[in-house]
Amino acid sequence: MGNVYGGGGHDLYLSNGGTAVFADTLMLAVTALAVTDWDFRFAALIARQDQSLMGSGAVGFALEDVDWGEDPTEWARNKRFVLDVAGLALDRHRWDELGYEPPFALKYLHRFRRIVAAFDPSTATGEPDELPAPHDVIPASCVRDRVLTPLAWCDACMFCGRDRGVRTGPVR
Template sequence: MSTSFRMHSKHNNPDEWLCMSNGGTAVFLSVLVLSGSRLAQEKKEKELIIWISEHDDTVRGRGCNGFDIEDIPWDFNNFERERSFILKVIEGAREKLGWETLHYEPNEAFVFSYLDTFKNLIINFDPVYIDKEA
């Protein structure tokens, strides 16, 4: 099985999706959460990292941990600030923030590629897809 991350449910170009194996997804989510848990200061930032951590396959089951960027619990009115925080989390993961706590050494080539693709999804995400009622 594999996992896919898209911008939104109508994002029909698989060449722009982030797709990876279950093992790759586990590492990807781990490095994001390690970085984010060190960078989060405000309540909303902590909530965003908790939300990402809940997509670990031990919680949802293997192959069920992908999500669309629109699914992230964005606050429409604070979207740009929240996007900026997620981009800092991605950069922190690229700087190996928190990696010293892992019991293994992630394959940088794979992880950095995943982080770069995820960064592009975050940068290019149009907030018009945010569900303001959620």
């Protein structure tokens, strides 16, 4: 069982362990770069890749299903943001804080960055559930791990939930 990330006819298939590494490294990077509402929605999409929250083998996304914006200017800006996130992750941003050496992460991130670079956002369908809706996203951070906790209905960051046994899931 695994998860698929793709776009434009290209896929990155990751095992569940590979997905955890991929999501961890992207979350560290997206936390450093998110500024706009769209950025925080993308951060929430990365947070939804947490399999302790969503279930093993139940994550992944297609770039075609992401709402990239309303016009070519927004498409270009948002694509640049995703490329910058992947680039910062490739620079091993905060990897020393992971507590493990992310095996194969550079390979996964290079492949993802190539897929995004080749993708044409004008071909996206913008499926309503793929990129979390603005009302499901908050610009909040976990104080302990210094990463975004952008899902309004989740009570822990992806690192707290997985590494420290904190319950993740809908806030009651």
